[in-house]
Amino acid sequence: MKSFNGKILALLLQIPRGKVTTYTALARAAGSPKAYRAAGNACNKNPNSPQVPCHRVVSSNGKIGGYARGTKRKIELLEGEGIKISEGKVVDFEKRLFSFE
DNA sequence: GTCGTGACTAGCC
DNA sequence: CGGCTAGCCACGA
Numbered sequence: 001m002k003s004f005n006g007k008i009l010a011l012l013l014q015i016p017r018g019k020v021t022t023y024t025a026l027a028r029a030a031g032s033p034k035a036y037r038a039a040g041n042a043c044n045k046n047p048n049s050p051q052v053p054c055h056r057v058v059s060s061n062g063k064i065g066g067y068a069r070g071t072k073r074k075i076e077l078l079e080g081e082g083i084k085i086s087e088g089k090v091v092d093f094e095k096r097l098f099s100f101e
Numbered sequence: 102g103t104c105g106t107g108a109c110t111a112g113c114c
Numbered sequence: 115c116g117g118c119t120a121g122c123c124a125c126g127a
Contacts (some may be wrong), residue, residue, distance in 0.1 A: 004124055023109055027123080038124035045125080059109070066108035076109090088113045 008042035015056045018082045019098035029100035062093030
């Protein structure tokens with residue numbers, strides 16, 4: 001019995017390295033396309049610990065958005081996976097965007 | 102059962 | 115282009 005929160009975390013695990021997703025996509029994959037806010041909550045609370053790549057989640061416009069441990073930290077992690085960040089936004093966001101199908 | 106909160110988004114000025 | 119408001123959802127107390 002996975003809560004909405006649990007689904008979000010599971011979806012994050014599906015994201016391959018070097019790719020990113022949006023809160024809207026997560027919410028949609030979780031079953032509630034309008035729950036983008038709740039999706040952010042799931043990561044923010046992040047009951048799973050750093051085992052979940054919550055840093056691979058960005059805003060719908062490709063912006064980094066935020067990060068519980070600091071947006072700066074999030075950028076560093078993304079760059080470590082090969083994703084470039086410019087002015088707090090993902091470079092080639094559309095190309096890096098991952099689909100859950 | 103009700104209220105408050107949040108890593109959001111879209112629209113309007 | 116920048117800032118503000120309103121609407122939406124799920125979870126915790």
